[in-house]
Amino acid sequence: MVISMSTIYVLGSGFSSAAGAPLSRQVLSRIFCQDNLTPQLTELQQWLSCHLFSRRPRWQEEVNIEEVLTRLDLYRHYQALNAEEIKDLNNREELLLTVFTQLLQPERVNLNPNLYRRFANGLKPGMTIITYNYDLLLEKSFTQLGIPYYYPQLGDPNDGIRLLKLHGSLNLYFCPKCGYVHYFGQEYTHRPKVLVQKEILLNCIKCSENGLEHLTIAPTLFKSYEIPTLRNWWFIALQALSGATEVFFIGYSVPRSDLLAAQLFDFAARLASKPPKVWLINGPRNDGDHHVQIFEDSKVVNTRLTFEQWMERKTDTSTIPR
Numbered sequence: 378m379v380i381s382m383s384t385i386y387v388l389g390s391g392f393s394s395a396a397g398a399p400l401s402r403q404v405l406s407r408i409f410c411q412d413n414l415t416p417q418l419t420e421l422q423q424w425l426s427c428h429l430f431s432r433r434p435r436w437q438e439e440v441n442i443e444e445v446l447t448r449l450d451l452y453r454h455y456q457a458l459n460a461e462e463i464k465d466l467n468n469r470e471e472l473l474l475t476v477f478t479q480l481l482q483p484e485r486v487n488l489n490p491n492l493y494r495r496f497a498n499g500l501k502p503g504m505t506i507i508t509y510n511y512d513l514l515l516e517k518s519f520t521q522l523g524i525p526y527y528y529p530q531l532g533d534p535n536d537g538i539r540l541l542k543l544h545g546s547l548n549l550y551f552c553p554k555c556g557y558v559h560y561f562g563q564e565y566t567h568r569p570k571v572l573v574q575k576e577i578l579l580n581c582i583k584c585s586e587n588g589l590e591h592l593t594i595a596p597t598l599f600k601s602y603e604i605p606t607l608r609n610w611w612f613i614a615l616q617a618l619s620g621a622t623e624v625f626f627i628g629y630s631v632p633r634s635d636l637l638a639a640q641l642f643d644f645a646a647r648l649a650s651k652p653p654k655v656w657l658i659n660g661p662r663n664d665g666d667h668h669v670q671i672f673e674d675s676k677v678v679n680t681r682l683t684f685e686q687w688m689e690r691k692t693d694t695s696t697i698p699r
């Protein structure tokens with residue numbers, strides 16, 4: 378069966394885990410639950426335990442990194458902090474994001490290249506992929522295979538795959554003054570402070586502001602709509618989802634903590650003139666209840682397969698298996 382043009386893929390951390398990236402729920406334990414923790418990370422862990430998770434002793438195993446970032450944002454907004462304390466808080470957040478982005482660098486997320494190339498090969502030009510992942514697995518596979526792709530509003534739109542990275546991407550930077558999003562190429566993937574150590578300074582091409590920020594932020598209620606490109610991507614995602622005939626969720630469980638994402642799917646399902654067929658490739662743990670709730674009129678098929686298992690069931694080399 379050939380996949381129609383209005384097939385949408387929605388990818389989460391379970392998509393990238395076969396390449397070595399951590400699942401959302403594993404990020405914090407990968408960072409903190411290891412031997413030989415550096416003094417800075419030990420201090421960060423103690424601070425987070427004490428200030429954000431005092432009633433949750435096992436937070437490293439239970440919460441995802443987006444929740445920590447959201448709580449840091451709330452802390453910044455609702456605590457009366459002096460300049461020194463804000464600086465300390467920003468430094469702690471920066472350390473957390475630096476170690477997190479290190480986990481996702483292309484040289485570390487490089488297992489199973491054939492799996493991702495096979496997936497990329499099964500996609501059709503003009504398809505939309507919505508992803509909450511920051512890593513560059515797909516971009517790398519597309520480049521290796523010569524498959525055209527683009528990020529809307531950045532670079533030239535082409536008839537290739539449309540990639541919507543709703544939480545940002547390792548290779549994108551934004552201007553804190555005017556909000557303009559920059560793409561310098563796949564080789565720029567580190568935090569701006571790490572780049573500065575290599576004497577690489579990123580300036581805004583629109584307003585000449587010195588010092589761009591990394592677009593690897595989970596959109597919290599405070600931040601999400603400040604960056605026009607990101608706002609535009611969320612809107613395109615809504616349009617695409619509301620016109621979709623089939624939606625494949627791969628390794629993405631619509632976490633209830635991500636209110637904006639839950640609203641996006643909910644709103645798209647209500648806008649749709651005809652409900653899409655929904656496939657869940659979220660592994661055996663996910664019961665699919667949340668998806669069934671959102672796409673109430675659709676037929677939700679929970680395969681209970683992981684991405685790898687689902688790809689293994691591929692029988693026809695020209696299509697992606699159902």
Ligand SMILES: [Zn+2]
Pocket residue numbers: 552553554555556557581582583584585586
């Ligand atoms: Zn600017």
